[in-house]
Amino acid sequence: MLITLLFTGTLQAQDVQKNTNNTSISNPQVTITVNKLNGMVNYVFANGMRMDNTVAYVNDIKQGMFTSAGFTSHSCTTRPINDNIGKGITLTVKHSDAKHNISITQCFTLYQNHTYAIVNVSAASAGRPIETRDISPIAVLPAYKGKLYIPGTQPRILDVPFDNDDWTPTLQRSWPKAGEPKNSGISYEFIAVYDQLKNAGVVIGSVNHDFWKTGLAYQTGNQLGYVDSLKVFGGAVTPDNPSLKSAYGGLDGTHDHADHGTMLGQTVSSANVYICGSDDLQEAFKDYGRVNSIINGKQIWAGYAPVYWNSFGVEGVLGYEGVMMPPAVNQISDFIRSMPNFSAYSKPVLSIDSYDQGIYTTEVLKTIGEYGKNNGQQMGFYFIPFAMWSWKDDIKGHKVPGSNYLLTDVLLHDTDGKPIMYKDGKWGAYAMDPTHPAIRLYIIQQLEKAKAINAKFIKIDFLTAGALETTRRYDANVRTGMQAYSYGMKTLRHLVDSIMGKDVFITQAISPLFPHQYAHTRFVSTDVYSHLRDDQKGFPNWGSTESSLATGSHMNWVQGTLFPYTNLDVTIMKNFQRNPDLNEQEIKVRLYAMMVMGSILGDGSDFRNPLAASRAQEFLNNKNIAKFFSDPKAFTPIKTADGESFDQQLSFYLPGDATMLALFNFDLKNDFKQTFSRAALHLDAHKKYELRNFMTDAVIGELKAGAPELSLLANPADAVLIKLVPVN
Numbered sequence: 001m002l003i004t005l006l007f008t009g010t011l012q013a014q015d016v017q018k019n020t021n022n023t024s025i026s027n028p029q030v031t032i033t034v035n036k037l038n039g040m041v042n043y044v045f046a047n048g049m050r051m052d053n054t055v056a057y058v059n060d061i062k063q064g065m066f067t068s069a070g071f072t073s074h075s076c077t078t079r080p081i082n083d084n085i086g087k088g089i090t091l092t093v094k095h096s097d098a099k100h101n102i103s104i105t106q107c108f109t110l111y112q113n114h115t116y117a118i119v120n121v122s123a124a125s126a127g128r129p130i131e132t133r134d135i136s137p138i139a140v141l142p143a144y145k146g147k148l149y150i151p152g153t154q155p156r157i158l159d160v161p162f163d164n165d166d167w168t169p170t171l172q173r174s175w176p177k178a179g180e181p182k183n184s185g186i187s188y189e190f191i192a193v194y195d196q197l198k199n200a201g202v203v204i205g206s207v208n209h210d211f212w213k214t215g216l217a218y219q220t221g222n223q224l225g226y227v228d229s230l231k232v233f234g235g236a237v238t239p240d241n242p243s244l245k246s247a248y249g250g251l252d253g254t255h256d257h258a259d260h261g262t263m264l265g266q267t268v269s270s271a272n273v274y275i276c277g278s279d280d281l282q283e284a285f286k287d288y289g290r291v292n293s294i295i296n297g298k299q300i301w302a303g304y305a306p307v308y309w310n311s312f313g314v315e316g317v318l319g320y321e322g323v324m325m326p327p328a329v330n331q332i333s334d335f336i337r338s339m340p341n342f343s344a345y346s347k348p349v350l351s352i353d354s355y356d357q358g359i360y361t362t363e364v365l366k367t368i369g370e371y372g373k374n375n376g377q378q379m380g381f382y383f384i385p386f387a388m389w390s391w392k393d394d395i396k397g398h399k400v401p402g403s404n405y406l407l408t409d410v411l412l413h414d415t416d417g418k419p420i421m422y423k424d425g426k427w428g429a430y431a432m433d434p435t436h437p438a439i440r441l442y443i444i445q446q447l448e449k450a451k452a453i454n455a456k457f458i459k460i461d462f463l464t465a466g467a468l469e470t471t472r473r474y475d476a477n478v479r480t481g482m483q484a485y486s487y488g489m490k491t492l493r494h495l496v497d498s499i500m501g502k503d504v505f506i507t508q509a510i511s512p513l514f515p516h517q518y519a520h521t522r523f524v525s526t527d528v529y530s531h532l533r534d535d536q537k538g539f540p541n542w543g544s545t546e547s548s549l550a551t552g553s554h555m556n557w558v559q560g561t562l563f564p565y566t567n568l569d570v571t572i573m574k575n576f577q578r579n580p581d582l583n584e585q586e587i588k589v590r591l592y593a594m595m596v597m598g599s600i601l602g603d604g605s606d607f608r609n610p611l612a613a614s615r616a617q618e619f620l621n622n623k624n625i626a627k628f629f630s631d632p633k634a635f636t637p638i639k640t641a642d643g644e645s646f647d648q649q650l651s652f653y654l655p656g657d658a659t660m661l662a663l664f665n666f667d668l669k670n671d672f673k674q675t676f677s678r679a680a681l682h683l684d685a686h687k688k689y690e691l692r693n694f695m696t697d698a699v700i701g702e703l704k705a706g707a708p709e710l711s712l713l714a715n716p717a718d719a720v721l722i723k724l725v726p727v728n
Contacts, residue, residue: 014089014110016078023076025091025108029115030277032091032108039074039095040144041106043117045277047200048151049193051230053144056095056106056270058123059134061262066123068104069144071095084294085118086111101127106137116276116287118207122269130268133260135212136233137270138204148227150202152195155225156642157218158554161252162188162238163464163512167526167542168246170551172196172642175220182228184219185248188236189514190274190288191216192554193227194281196642201277203284204232207292208271209514210486211263211479213237213254213467234270235260237469254481255422257414258469261480282557282636289561297517299506301564304630305600306457306505308349308380309336312527313576313604318352319359326364328608330371335607337375339621345630349457351380351602365453373454381455383446385439385492386466386485387422387429395419395430402445405438412470422465431465434488435475443492447499456504458496460519463489463511486515493518507567507600516562521600524552528569529576530590532717533646533666538580545586546666549593550641550648559598559634566634568594570604573619574612584615588695589664589719591619596652596662598634601625622695635662639674649674649714655682659724660694665714673713678703687726694721702727 015026024033033042043051057067068074073096081090088111096103102125109118121137123130140146159171173183189209194201206214215236219229237260238253246252263269274291278284309332315323324332329350336348350372352365369379388407390398398407411419412431423429432439450458467485478484496504508522516522529543536544548568559566571590575581594601603620605612619625635652642648647667651674654660659681665672678685683703691701691710703710703724714720 014112016089016091018076023078023091025078025089025110027110027115030110030117032110032117034074034076034091034093036074036076039069039071039093041093041108043275043277045202047277047279049149049202049277051138051140051146051148053140053146055139055141055144055146056104056121057136057139058102058104058121058130058132058268060102061131061133063102066100066102066104068093068095068106068121071100071104072097081109085291086114088112088114101125102130114287115278116274116284116291118272118274118291120270120272122267124267129265131262131264132268133235133262134233135235135263135268135270136231137273138230138232138275140227140230142228146229147221148193148230150193150195150225150227152198152200152225154196156194156196157183157187157220157227158192158194159185159187159247160190161247162213162254163510164523164525165255165464165510166246166251167547168252169547169644170554171247171644172554173220174643175224176222182220182222184229185217186236186238186253187216187218188254189214189512191218192281192285196640198279199281200279201281201284202275203278203281203288204273204275205288206232206271206514207274207295209296209482211483212271213260213480213482214271232273254467255464256469256481257420258471259415260469261483263479285557286561289557292514292516293561296515298562299517299520299564301505301520304345305565305632306346306349307342307600307629308351308457308602310351310353310380310570310602310604311355312353313570313572314606316577317354317356319356324606326360326368329368332607333368333372333375333377335613335616336377339617341621341623341626343376344626347376347378349378349380351382351457351459353382353459355382362449362452369453369455378457379453379455380457380459381450381453382459382461383450384429384462385443385446385460386432386434386488387462388432389423389427389429392421392426392428400432400438400442403438403441405436405441410436410438410474412468413472415471417471420468420470422462422468429462429465431468433470433474434466434484434491435473435478437474439488440491440495443495444499447495451500455500458504458506459509460492460506461509463508467512485512489515489518513558513562516558519563521563521565521567522558523567523569524548524555524597524599525568528590529579530572530582530586531579532586532589535646540579545590545593546646546648549597549650549664552593552597553637553640553650553652556597556634556637556652559632565632566597566599567602568597568599570602571619573603573605573607573615574609576604585718587615587619591625592662592719592721593664595628595632595721596635596654598632600632601629624695624697635660638676638680653681658726659683660721661712661724662719662721663712663714664719665716668716671713671715673711675709675711677709681724683724684726689724689726692723692725694723
């Protein structure tokens, strides 16, 4: 017997089909089919991608593993749904039998006018409570002959680190060559399996971030485009491993020193998981961001985007080496005032970063703020809410600032019961418990300092410390690192609003991507020093423009969906701290990279230097640069980073009244030439367009009416940014 139900009334209807052996729900983009004989689930996408024989599971710490395919009864029901995302239909599958006192329930939801599905799993016990630190709503397992297939000739897996620390890159994993071992790894919170040539594929990621750290563990098959194993699971923990490369298990994980906390109850559940197969991977990622914000919320920013000067590029810990003592900041303020275009939109921020508090006291910062105010500027403030820097093994007797609690009482602990050093070293950072009342008092103290100097811009750093797992915690009801971190960030945001007001801009530096809803922007990667490539002679082998944009080319979707803006750190007009000098071409490439990412504009230069000052007038005070950064928008990637070579060649465009097109060529020897069709750039087929240099507005070419395509060339180690201006 076949029963077909059609839920109509919108452009994209959901179809339900039921027969003796299968129940499926579908829309024009995906069909999800449950096999009622074995409990396994197939996903078939319109772009030809599919996942076969998937299961769900819960791993109880005492009773072991239970999979959805391990039961004999698989009952299916469907019901309409109307939630914050929209109207749709949910297919619920209960897996149970008389042999087990545990049952597993999967839910699959399709929404009208949306191409994605939302999937979750729960497990219920009729006996003793379930306790788990490993639960999966989607698992492709070899034991069940599970397979994921992506069509195309250049399949890739996007493997994402847990946070943006340690200059760890995002990987684009290829399939092994004949005779080579299969590629495997863990991506965190989300993953993409896609074809590099077609920019089509599937995006899978968690959309709840208040309990589980989500891992997506994968293993490629030997056959091109096939994935033999993919587990989307709550409970990911990975310690750092100095014997491995940073992106391959060395530093890309959760940095934990203890097991993931457990969920305990008669019913336990996974995070909701987003899955979308699409011919437009960029749009699938944007929808992933939008769904996260619908469920969790997001910050908005009224008015112009902030611009700022940051002290860290001049001297690491400001005042420590005496490079820039307090009176010199006034000279920086005076110079910024001399750049009318840079200052034309929002009041520039004097962002005093890591600083020697014995020199840059609150009173000194207040005096700098008053001086800056007379120059039409405002103050920024920096602090670390969930970690405390200290000399190693010199923490006894010290109190948490702003409280009477001992520091030793608020620290997180590893499996051996020892305090966790989040940043190890003689001078290191200890991880603190966000649920401890001392942390609330410490944050209040820091925010009162920020209020005293009338700061309107706050940079919070080393946030991952608050997400670490621990063997003991002040609030025993908070069971996991992510639950504690979510609590801490919510507390911090509430205190900022109540103490300083809601007109304060918050940027996250070192931090997990999620939860995202407490800040206005987040660093795309770790600190950027502005040299061109990581292998550049005389420079550190990290923090280059190439490395940050290679990661950024896969992350531009966060701008506008998760955050109002991104943050690609600062530009440098001459040299970063003690690094060698940059040339003007490197500065231009750096600025253009920030533009295509939709980043806010910051600079970390010592403007007392005449060369840095003259370059700032040329670049930072450029009227077109200043106007763009008053309301930055991320470009859409056309050619993204692929592989680990430093010779990346990337392209992006931003549609609008005057479409912008950018090419980046990090190859030191070869030109980068790319041809674009009108259709790809969404240009009017019948109009003529002038090609103009972005910074100067000089006409450098034209696209004649009716001409089907245009070509653009970037020289080695260079970038090109043009405007396509229609001519009536």
